[in-house]
Amino acid sequence: MPELPDVEGFRQVLLSCGRGRRVTGVRVRDAGVLRGVGVTRLRSALEGRRLGTPWRHGKWLFVPTEDGAPPRGEDPAGAEGPVLAFHFGMTGSLRCGARDEAPAPHDRIVFTLDGPRSLRYRDQRKLQGVRLTDAAGIDRIREGLGPDALSVHKPEFEEALAGRRGAVKSELMDQSVIAGLGNLLCDEILWRARVAPRTAARDMDGRTLRGVHTAMGRVLKTSVHDRCVPPRRGWLTGRRDDGDPHCPRCGSSLRSGRVSGRRTVWCPVCQP
């Protein structure tokens, strides 16, 4: 599930449910989601600290923590603490629940807060997870990421893709080229831009590349609003699981195949 729009939704959850709240408890129900940090260190690092303003780059979500002391007038920010970094893999999510709500089967970590609610990191398959990091660690993560898909402008987008010889879909999916796009988004964007997914990026002229950027912006705008790539009937995503899927634009039979190991759906007529 989690591509950029989903992660953006989790950021909103954190903003409304966690920001400014003190962490009173950390229950690790399955340590399999911890990356590079143990239960003890995670708890001692977080308990008593306040959650700061969450921010996102690609599919990563970062949550700074601040000193646990209540904010004073002179020192509103508080001392800098460690930073929580979430990556949701294919099945992860962040939920806001009532403080005493019984955990769901895949709630791997429950963060109890000083208000009436708690935050849960839920993940069926534990493909990625939660880590504890700092400014240097964030830099290391971001070194491997291209510009964020939601904020990248046309020239930077063109530059990121120009000359790449891989299939345009593979390049869009490559987080070191553009950060945040996943399998569904890429298919949706290329369908909207009328570009076949296996087209080599370097064979695309500036005009086509800019068209992909425009399509990306439109698809992201709606998807971020909906907090997921919406399975609307007017979108490719709303058709890809049909028995015999047809293009919502021209009615042709959709094709399905594999591009860099991922299931790929496209319209052979609209995307020559």
Place this chain on the structure above:
DNA sequence: ATAAAGTCCTGAAAGC
């Protein structure tokens, strides 16, 4: 049993 919205690793092929 096969497949799944993510990433990482390997080995091989392609390109400069």
Place this chain on the structure above:
DNA sequence: TGCTTTCAGGACTTTA
């Protein structure tokens, strides 16, 4: 030739 980029496949993990 050698370096880099890219691809395919498998691995991780759990459930429908």
